[in-house]
Amino acid sequence: MMLRARQYINRNTGAMLAALRLEAGDPPANTFLEVQRALCQFLAKVRHLAPHFYRGHPPTRAMDTVAVIDFETTGISADAGARATEIAAVLLRDGRIVDRYQSLMNAGAWVPPFIEELTGITNDMVRAAPPAATVMREVADFVGAYPLVAHNASFDRRFWDAELARIRKRRVQEFACTMLLARRVYPHAPNHRLGTLVEFAGLPVAGRYHRAMADAEMAASLLARLEDELTQRFRLAALTHAMLREIQGASRYQLGGCIARFAGRASA
Numbered sequence: 001m002m003l004r005a006r007q008y009i010n011r012n013t014g015a016m017l018a019a020l021r022l023e024a025g026d027p028p029a030n031t032f033l034e035v036q037r038a039l040c041q042f043l044a045k046v047r048h049l050a051p052h053f054y055r056g057h058p059p060t061r062a063m064d065t066v067a068v069i070d071f072e073t074t075g076i077s078a079d080a081g082a083r084a085t086e087i088a089a090v091l092l093r094d095g096r097i098v099d100r101y102q103s104l105m106n107a108g109a110w111v112p113p114f115i116e117e118l119t120g121i122t123n124d125m126v127r128a129a130p131p132a133a134t135v136m137r138e139v140a141d142f143v144g145a146y147p148l149v150a151h152n153a154s155f156d157r158r159f160w161d162a163e164l165a166r167i168r169k170r171r172v173q174e175f176a177c178t179m180l181l182a183r184r185v186y187p188h189a190p191n192h193r194l195g196t197l198v199e200f201a202g203l204p205v206a207g208r209y210h211r212a213m214a215d216a217e218m219a220a221s222l223l224a225r226l227e228d229e230l231t232q233r234f235r236l237a238a239l240t241h242a243m244l245r246e247i248q249g250a251s252r253y254q255l256g257g258c259i260a261r262f263a264g265r266a267s268a
Contacts, residue, residue, distance in 0.1 A: 088212035
């Protein structure tokens, strides 16, 4: 968030606390942080309606077209034998979703009860789904060589690689991670789970959490918001997938220097 937004938060936090004191006496010690967090969330929601909080003009988008993917699975580890039950992929271009793919998939694996409860994907649904090999060929063709993005990408990357290997294919592109990027851009968010960040940034809820299409669409919306925040904060003309991957690997204290170094290499 830019300097003017911070000044707005600090000024209005004090005003809101003064009003609380008039109404109810001294507020609890943690009220300042609660009010400040609420103002941060408010500004995240209305930033596109209030450009005067930010320096400069809204940037012209020049981000790579990327494929944002999400898996639902029978467990947390592909290396331990967990299999995919559903996959979705959306193509994000210039901040908009321009195409979608989604399918349940039958890998012949049992879905544990707690996964059925979490996702709503039952064993009956999986048994009726197309074979996993068919689905993976289709989604691999859909994604092609577009750079990949996921929320908690280390999880989806492992399943993407494992399921591709079963059809004798290999990934040819890198992943960026919206969870790692959000840690750099929104370090004061309550946590960096997808649902928390959607609420924190005032993004639309696309459907039931832990279903692949809804999660992929919300991760894509989050990515577009993070791109906006970064281009506004650092007055960037463009962002690339490679820059996002470099940013996610930097600490939040090194963020400005990381972007400056990358921009310098790009212009050299």
